[in-house]
Amino acid sequence: MVGRVARAATTTDAFNAVAEPRRRQILDVLAAGERSVTDLVAALDLAQPQVSKHLRVLHEVGLVAVREDGRRRLYRLEGRGLKPIHDWVAGFARHWEDRFGALDAVLEELTGETDGNDHEG
Amino acid sequence: MVGRVARAATTTDAFNAVAEPRRRQILDVLAAGERSVTDLVAALDLAQPQVSKHLRVLHEVGLVAVREDGRRRLYRLEGRGLKPIHDWVAGFARHWEDRFGALDAVLEELTGETDGNDHEG
DNA sequence: CAACCATATTCCGATATGGGAATACGTCAA
DNA sequence: TTGACGTATTCCCATATCGGAATATGGTTG
Numbered sequence: 001m002v003g004r005v006a007r008a009a010t011t012t013d014a015f016n017a018v019a020e021p022r023r024r025q026i027l028d029v030l031a032a033g034e035r036s037v038t039d040l041v042a043a044l045d046l047a048q049p050q051v052s053k054h055l056r057v058l059h060e061v062g063l064v065a066v067r068e069d070g071r072r073r074l075y076r077l078e079g080r081g082l083k084p085i086h087d088w089v090a091g092f093a094r095h096w097e098d099r100f101g102a103l104d105a106v107l108e109e110l111t112g113e114t115d116g117n118d119h120e121g
Numbered sequence: 122m123v124g125r126v127a128r129a130a131t132t133t134d135a136f137n138a139v140a141e142p143r144r145r146q147i148l149d150v151l152a153a154g155e156r157s158v159t160d161l162v163a164a165l166d167l168a169q170p171q172v173s174k175h176l177r178v179l180h181e182v183g184l185v186a187v188r189e190d191g192r193r194r195l196y197r198l199e200g201r202g203l204k205p206i207h208d209w210v211a212g213f214a215r216h217w218e219d220r221f222g223a224l225d226a227v228l229e230e231l232t233g234e235t236d237g238n239d240h241e242g
Numbered sequence: 243c244a245a246c247c248a249t250a251t252t253c254c255g256a257t258a259t260g261g262g263a264a265t266a267c268g269t270c271a272a
Numbered sequence: 273t274t275g276a277c278g279t280a281t282t283c284c285c286a287t288a289t290c291g292g293a294a295t296a297t298g299g300t301t302g
Binding site for chain 4: 048049055070071
Binding site: 015018021027031077080082083086088089091093094095096 | 136200210213216
């Protein structure tokens with residue numbers, strides 16, 4: 001029962017939090033502005049408890065912030081938390097954008113990057 | 122019982138595939154060019170079976186492509202698969218980029234966002 | 243063919259995840 | 273205070289994920 005980790009905890013980082021479709025939906029809704037749990041429940045067609053649970057995860061990972069308003073809790077998007085993902089993915093943009101694709105091809109030709117293993121010439 | 126889904130399968134989409142740190146590492150390495158499984162094992166300090174397993178997932182999701190070279194399999198990045206993630210996250214960029222932040226603040230002022238019901242003009 | 247190298251697959255165990263249902267708060271209205 | 277509402281937490285369970293070890297599969301070399 002020591003270091004045995006079966007799977008990275010969902011609550012670990014934004015990458016994991018966002019891997020769950022429902023949570024992405026929640027963020028999509030919140031992108032339009034503050035929403036109460038009930039609002040989200042209605043918008044997502046998901047049971048209230050599950051919404052609260054997902055919000056918990058999103059909150060722990062810093063993707064949303066809460067504000068109390070009477071007996072309601074208004075959640076709002078904390079977009080900054082998505083930046084790590086954006087930054088990481090952006091690093092690969094050249095790999096799917098055509099204009100870069102051509103350039104990459106040339107660079108690989110020039111640097112022999114394609115392998116680093118020197119296979120088959 | 123059929124519909125009982127405990128958790129979205131990792132093999133479902135790029136979001137899930139990339140939620141796993143190791144798999145991100147693999148993609149990072151592949152970003153530099155084609156690599157054999159052995160190369161990856163060395164680069165990642167991870168056991169060969171696990172690397173193969175992760176590659177399987179990445180392959181099924183379309184994030185990597187394989188090429189056979191004798192008894193080796195050379196994997197290469199299939200960057201395009203990351204585009205969905207990029208696109209989704211990019212939609213939130215305005216939420217963390219300062220220059221947009223200011224604009225958003227103004228818009229919220231104007232639209233009475235704080236009310237929580239009327240939003241996004 | 244045999245020994246060997248490269249990679250994939252299978253079996254195992256520990257874990258935690260997500261939905262559903264029930265329930266526990268905390269707040270507001272009468 | 274009582275009761276209704278809004279939200280969070282807990283319990284249960286089926287599932288699947290990950291790493292580790294062992295093994296299977298397949299090509300290569302001698």
